[in-house]
Amino acid sequence: MPVPGPFYDAHCHLQDPRFGPGVGSLLAECRARGIHRLVVNGTRESDWDRVADLAARHPELVIPSYGLHPWWSRDRSPAWLEDLEARLRADPGAGVGETGLDRWMPDPDPADQEAVLLAHLDLAARFNRPLSLHCLRDWGRMEAILRTHPRPARGFLLHSYGGPAEMVASLAALGAYFSLPGAFLHPAQAKKLAAFRLVPQDRLLIESDAPDQLLPAELDAFSLPETGTGRRLNHPGNVPEIYRHWPAADPWVVESNFLRFFT
Ligand SMILES: [Zn+2]
Numbered sequence: 001m002p003v004p005g006p007f008y009d010a011h012c013h014l015q016d017p018r019f020g021p022g023v024g025s026l027l028a029e030c031r032a033r034g035i036h037r038l039v040v041n042g043t044r045e046s047d048w049d050r051v052a053d054l055a056a057r058h059p060e061l062v063i064p065s066y067g068l069h070p071w072w073s074r075d076r077s078p079a080w081l082e083d084l085e086a087r088l089r090a091d092p093g094a095g096v097g098e099t100g101l102d103r104w105m106p107d108p109d110p111a112d113q114e115a116v117l118l119a120h121l122d123l124a125a126r127f128n129r130p131l132s133l134h135c136l137r138d139w140g141r142m143e144a145i146l147r148t149h150p151r152p153a154r155g156f157l158l159h160s161y162g163g164p165a166e167m168v169a170s171l172a173a174l175g176a177y178f179s180l181p182g183a184f185l186h187p188a189q190a191k192k193l194a195a196f197r198l199v200p201q202d203r204l205l206i207e208s209d210a211p212d213q214l215l216p217a218e219l220d221a222f223s224l225p226e227t228g229t230g231r232r233l234n235h236p237g238n239v240p241e242i243y244r245h246w247p248a249a250d251p252w253v254v255e256s257n258f259l260r261f262f263t
Helices: 023-032 045-057 082-092 110-127 139-148 165-173 187-198 236-245 250-260
Strands: 005-013 037-042 061-068 095-102 131-137 156-159 176-181 203-205
Touching: 005 176, 005 203, 005 236, 005 250, 023 037, 023 131, 037 045, 037 095, 037 139, 037 250, 045 061, 045 082, 045 156, 061 082, 082 110, 095 110, 095 139, 095 156, 110 131, 110 139, 131 203, 139 165, 139 236, 139 250, 165 187, 176 187, 203 236
Parallel strands: 005 037, 037 061, 061 095, 095 131, 131 156, 156 176, 176 203
Antiparallel strands: none
């Protein structure tokens, strides 16, 4: 039975050039499916203007967030932190991230990733902004950093939480929210999905991570062909499918979590 909504996308990348110029119609499709707000995460300095532009054109739908993703943070300019702080001062509704730690990527530089993460964490704590964190294969270090540094009073988001089930309680005690992507509905991701059974009801969020993290093909109501290649892209209009297949995601509870954390 269809879930009526309202729905919220806690993490996506609508500024991604793979979407091409058609993001206006994509957002209209999201609205038609009952999606009320989407958090659009910048990943590098060169996409922050596109994130700001989307938020300016669609203020009723898009919440902007600015950060350096560990895959791209090595390319940062000397002025990145100053620019990030200026964007937060200019927009009291803007978040911090996506940023984090990644030991899965080829040739990671853990010390550099940690320095960049700490700068984001410090800003998010000082401005008490929603902080969106990415972590792959470095959960022990992530937990230690969060435990020993000042954190935003409102908490922080572990997007696509794929850490150990045993860490959910201690991370929640530090203020974590956990967002579930549709890709965890693949049978191969059953272990990651199972960790979400331990997420406290008042810390659960749902995300598309579009254009990435496709749902299993049979649940994918809205995939898009990438301009040029024709490869399937994830569409944030799939967010209601994630709610439908994870009954713990009561739309009214997730709405209250989303609004408490992001606004
Ligand atoms: Zn992301």
